[in-house]
Amino acid sequence: MLNIQHLTKTYGEKRAVDDLSLHIAPGEIYGFIGHNGAGKTTTLKSVAGILRFDAGEIFVDGISVAEKPLECKRRMAYIPDNPDLYDFMTGIRYLNFIADIFGVGAAERQARIRTYADAFGLTKDLAQPVSAYSHGMKQKLAVISALLHEPRLVLMDEPFVGLDPLAAHLLKEQMRAICDRGGAIFFSTHVLEVAEKLCDKVAIIKDGRLIRAGTMDEVRGDASLESVFLELEEQA
Amino acid sequence: MKAGGARMLRALLRKQLWELGSFLFVDRKTGKGRTKGKRILFLILYAFLFLMLGAVFFSTAMALCGALVEAGLDWLYFALMGMIALALGVFGSVFNTYAGLYNAKDNESLLSMPIPPRDILIARVAGVSLTGMLYEALVMIPAIIARAIVGGFGAAGWVFSILLFFVLALLITTLTCLLGWLVALIAARLKNKSFLTVLVALAFITVYYAVYMQAYKLLAAILENMDALGAAVHTWIYPLYAFGRGAAGSALHFLIFTAIAAALFALEYWVLSRSFVRIVTTKRGETHAEYRERAAKVSGVGAALFRRELWHLTASASYMLNCALGTVLMPVAAAAILIKASSIRGVIDTVLASEMPFLVSALPLFAAVLVCFLTSMNDITAPSVSLEGRSIWLMQSLPVTAWQALRAKLALQIVLTGVPALLLAAAAAFVIRAGAPAAILIAAETLFFVWLMAEVGLALNLKMPNLTWTNEMIPVKQGMPVLIALLSGWLVLPLVVLGFFLLRGVMGCETYLALTTALTAAAALGLGFWLRGRGAAIYASLS
Numbered sequence: 173m174l175n176i177q178h179l180t181k182t183y184g185e186k187r188a189v190d191d192l193s194l195h196i197a198p199g200e201i202y203g204f205i206g207h208n209g210a211g212k213t214t215t216l217k218s219v220a221g222i223l224r225f226d227a228g229e230i231f232v233d234g235i236s237v238a239e240k241p242l243e244c245k246r247r248m249a250y251i252p253d254n255p256d257l258y259d260f261m262t263g264i265r266y267l268n269f270i271a272d273i274f275g276v277g278a279a280e281r282q283a284r285i286r287t288y289a290d291a292f293g294l295t296k297d298l299a300q301p302v303s304a305y306s307h308g309m310k311q312k313l314a315v316i317s318a319l320l321h322e323p324r325l326v327l328m329d330e331p332f333v334g335l336d337p338l339a340a341h342l343l344k345e346q347m348r349a350i351c352d353r354g355g356a357i358f359f360s361t362h363v364l365e366v367a368e369k370l371c372d373k374v375a376i377i378k379d380g381r382l383i384r385a386g387t388m389d390e391v392r393g394d395a396s397l398e399s400v401f402l403e404l405e406e407q408a
Numbered sequence: 409m410k411a412g413g414a415r416m417l418r419a420l421l422r423k424q425l426w427e428l429g430s431f432l433f434v435d436r437k438t439g440k441g442r443t444k445g446k447r448i449l450f451l452i453l454y455a456f457l458f459l460m461l462g463a464v465f466f467s468t469a470m471a472l473c474g475a476l477v478e479a480g481l482d483w484l485y486f487a488l489m490g491m492i493a494l495a496l497g498v499f500g501s502v503f504n505t506y507a508g509l510y511n512a513k514d515n516e517s518l519l520s521m522p523i524p525p526r527d528i529l530i531a532r533v534a535g536v537s538l539t540g541m542l543y544e545a546l547v548m549i550p551a552i553i554a555r556a557i558v559g560g561f562g563a564a565g566w567v568f569s570i571l572l573f574f575v576l577a578l579l580i581t582t583l584t585c586l587l588g589w590l591v592a593l594i595a596a597r598l599k600n601k602s603f604l605t606v607l608v609a610l611a612f613i614t615v616y617y618a619v620y621m622q623a624y625k626l627l628a629a630i631l632e633n634m635d636a637l638g639a640a641v642h643t644w645i646y647p648l649y650a651f652g653r654g655a656a657g658s659a660l661h662f663l664i665f666t667a668i669a670a671a672l673f674a675l676e677y678w679v680l681s682r683s684f685v686r687i688v689t690t691k692r693g694e695t696h697a698e699y700r701e702r703a704a705k706v707s708g709v710g711a712a713l714f715r716r717e718l719w720h721l722t723a724s725a726s727y728m729l730n731c732a733l734g735t736v737l738m739p740v741a742a743a744a745i746l747i748k749a750s751s752i753r754g755v756i757d758t759v760l761a762s763e764m765p766f767l768v769s770a771l772p773l774f775a776a777v778l779v780c781f782l783t784s785m786n787d788i789t790a791p792s793v794s795l796e797g798r799s800i801w802l803m804q805s806l807p808v809t810a811w812q813a814l815r816a817k818l819a820l821q822i823v824l825t826g827v828p829a830l831l832l833a834a835a836a837a838f839v840i841r842a843g844a845p846a847a848i849l850i851a852a853e854t855l856f857f858v859w860l861m862a863e864v865g866l867a868l869n870l871k872m873p874n875l876t877w878t879n880e881m882i883p884v885k886q887g888m889p890v891l892i893a894l895l896s897g898w899l900v901l902p903l904v905v906l907g908f909f910l911l912r913g914v915m916g917c918e919t920y921l922a923l924t925t926a927l928t929a930a931a932a933l934g935l936g937f938w939l940r941g942r943g944a945a946i947y948a949s950l951s
Binding site for chain 2: 217220221222223224242243245246250252254256257258259260261262263264265268269270271272273274275277278281282285286295296297298299300301
């Protein structure tokens, strides 16, 4: 599903991501862990086609992000850590705009908007301008918009920040549903308990370099993910 | 405790003063402090602006003062100038009052501190008062000076007119707070605030120009009917009469006006002090539109991107007013020249034909240049990239090319400017009785110019983007791309006219117009290629 090979991205002198390679298979929820500034967001944005990278390759379903970015973007959805959406639109206009861009038909979009907006408790606020939304509501809107075109791969940067417990629970269910349909999730988080319970595989990144990756059992062994993470942070 | 309370109030007043004058010390675009040199420069600039505006009111005051004083109606002179000062003070500061008194960002933060709400209110009202006083000073200082120049202005006049300056500020504050409260109430209940703001602004512009155009007639009417006007003011607007009499030196009327202003202010302060906390902490009457599911309308990518640009424009009153006013003004101009067609033709057939016949043959060029000049008022693309702000990631993550996004920005300006411009071009061609080839050339030059200017604005913004603004006004009003786009349109057109006068021995007007149209089209094509390649690459890499 997602194949990252030797990804390198620099900002001036600083190597934000350094020779990072990862493979995510269909049906997998892949957690991405690291301290602030470790290179998680840069990696996710490079995969999403937002940032151009200096070296390496990224393939989505075997298609190169660098060569055919639109083909890849049609298969993906990206939810950033701080959902700066279009404040000048209402919630429903925003969802219809995203659906138009992805070419979602009238019947499907209507059904999906109804389903997801009801599930996330956002239906009655859809006529409100996005500028009037709280952080959590914006996050819910970003999640709903990401699900509208039934993406094969969903990239999420700290997706649970700002969500209430019910919405967080629903998002976890949706993540699993996407994977059950043959899709995949690649998300960053600082909440190690969430990663431990939710992820099939996990990667730990420090200063742009991948320091551990594999299934949850391979990475943590008999210890907790937290203790492994802290130990690796001290060692590396 | 009392000393502590006074210290707190002083601190709040200092904060309020700092807020009002912070534009001198801090660059709101970057959030950084201004250098000493820039502070002095700004101070000089604002002082110059104050003097210029003061000079306008001084000339009005001088025009009224002599005749009214001579007729023994010096009180009417002060009453009229006081009325202008009142109107300017109230309408000039009403929107600032709404933002500063009822909608201040730090209201809740201050209420959470151990500060009596009364002190917060006093500091806020003081800020409102000072703003109103600045506007009032533009009228009243020149008015007092003009009165002194005319002569026969005794010590009582000086003392009471200066004291009444401060008393009038009290009345301005009262009315501003009241109007600000109404604005807050209306703003909370309105759905299409941006459109209403644009309409109100247009109404103000219309009234301003109507008054400006009729100023001499108005002054003449006042001077012709001064006795009747004086009697009407005395009968119907007694406070104004009292103000005039007081400023002219009557102690009794000074006291009457002061009592009225103080009573109104005290009443309003009493009402505000009882409801201030409730007003600033509740979103009273705010409309909460309930979503009702409707059949979804499916659009293509191009249409969706175009609508996105249109929604952005129409959601922001400042964006519409600063960058799309031409869309409204061009049809108005078209209607105006059609209504005045016979007068314009009269001037062409008599004055121009006999005095400057060579200009008659150049009319198609002048028509095209004037239409293009008005189209330059629209610079929708110039801040459009910066306005993406922190949500730029969205377009970059969606399956659309950078060129598709840029093309939608161009399309919006071309449609919103091109359609009214064509109307105006057709009206202009009709009024100057242009033949078919000249009419087609006027329309073609107009359209290519609109296309070129849309591209110029977009290219400038791609070269000078600002995605880190905190207030949309910054890219819209203070951005260099907007300023340069506006000026470049206005600067290039005189050069086109100059070119014609240099080449008129070599080619006729229509040939010259065809040449400029071809050059404009070539420039638009060239810049279009740049936007499609380099411009799109810049847009894709913005962060």
